[in-house]
Amino acid sequence: MDRIALSSLLALCASLAIPLETFAQSATSNPYRIQVVHVPSPYWGYTYNPYASTLRGIASVGHAQANIIRAQGEFLVNREQAALVREQVRVAKLETRKKELEHWEWEREFKAGALERERDRIRAVEVDRSRKFPPASEILAATALNALLNELKAQPALPGDSTPIEPEWLAHIHVASPAGGHLGLLKHDRIHWPLMLRTSEFKNERENVESLIEQARRDAANKGLTGEEILLLRQLLSSLQRRADTATRSGIAGASWSPSDSIRVYRFLSELKATLDLLEQPETAVYLQPPQGKTVAEVLAYMKRNGLSFAPATVGTERHYIAFHRALADEVNRLQAVRQRARDPEKP
Numbered sequence: 001m002d003r004i005a006l007s008s009l010l011a012l013c014a015s016l017a018i019p020l021e022t023f024a025q026s027a028t029s030n031p032y033r034i035q036v037v038h039v040p041s042p043y044w045g046y047t048y049n050p051y052a053s054t055l056r057g058i059a060s061v062g063h064a065q066a067n068i069i070r071a072q073g074e075f076l077v078n079r080e081q082a083a084l085v086r087e088q089v090r091v092a093k094l095e096t097r098k099k100e101l102e103h104w105e106w107e108r109e110f111k112a113g114a115l116e117r118e119r120d121r122i123r124a125v126e127v128d129r130s131r132k133f134p135p136a137s138e139i140l141a142a143t144a145l146n147a148l149l150n151e152l153k154a155q156p157a158l159p160g161d162s163t164p165i166e167p168e169w170l171a172h173i174h175v176a177s178p179a180g181g182h183l184g185l186l187k188h189d190r191i192h193w194p195l196m197l198r199t200s201e202f203k204n205e206r207e208n209v210e211s212l213i214e215q216a217r218r219d220a221a222n223k224g225l226t227g228e229e230i231l232l233l234r235q236l237l238s239s240l241q242r243r244a245d246t247a248t249r250s251g252i253a254g255a256s257w258s259p260s261d262s263i264r265v266y267r268f269l270s271e272l273k274a275t276l277d278l279l280e281q282p283e284t285a286v287y288l289q290p291p292q293g294k295t296v297a298e299v300l301a302y303m304k305r306n307g308l309s310f311a312p313a314t315v316g317t318e319r320h321y322i323a324f325h326r327a328l329a330d331e332v333n334r335l336q337a338v339r340q341r342a343r344d345p346e347k348p
Contacts, residue, residue: 131329142310148328162297163331172320174311182311192315194264296331
């Protein structure tokens, strides 16, 4: 019995020795045919792999390198995208600034145009008022006459037959200097004093003023008044104004002066001051001459050639100013009709 068991044991050992030797030889000849035994894991669904830790470490290193490369690429891309966005923002700012400047230029041009249109509108209203229904005070102050004169000066030429002018009117029309003042009082043979200044209380001042005015009338085309004479005339005018104000408040020789008398004195002294202003200038002869011409077009040419404007009326010239204004208004009406026919030939 022992012998049989021993024999079986030896046979089993022999049979096991052959595969081990063969396996050793095969393992030596081909190392990749090594069989790896997988031991079941104590956790359900998992198996144990002796190479897992090593492969996991290698994979984690490769994954970290890949993340670094990917992060670097994303950084470069993001940097270029940020540069592109900054450039787009800069272009947008320039475009906005361009629009702001264009709007500022448009606003400036619009305001200038609006201001010009408003001036044209005001001028048209003034011309229309001076042409149709100006008050007599504006005609006598030459405001309406100068408004119509400026309207006619704006025309390059007056077409057609111009409105005729009576010579008697022009003889009583005064012209003014661009610097101010006129010589309306010097064109009359005598001075028409207002009622208050005709009293005996103003006799001395009245005689001195008439003497200086007469001298200025004679010498206007030559040397004119001297500096001492102009200063004396200023003093006389100041004295007349002060004494006239006192007379208005308290009365002289029992007379009761009305506000109308004070207004006439003020107007007369204003005319004297305007005469004095022009006597102080070197050229006075041209302002003593009345406007020249037989029609409104000829008078306009004379005024433009000498750089003149109309001066206020003086005592005794009121009706001539009214008639001359009517001639200027008719000329403006005629020009407006000519322009209307040019725009609409079929309209009568």
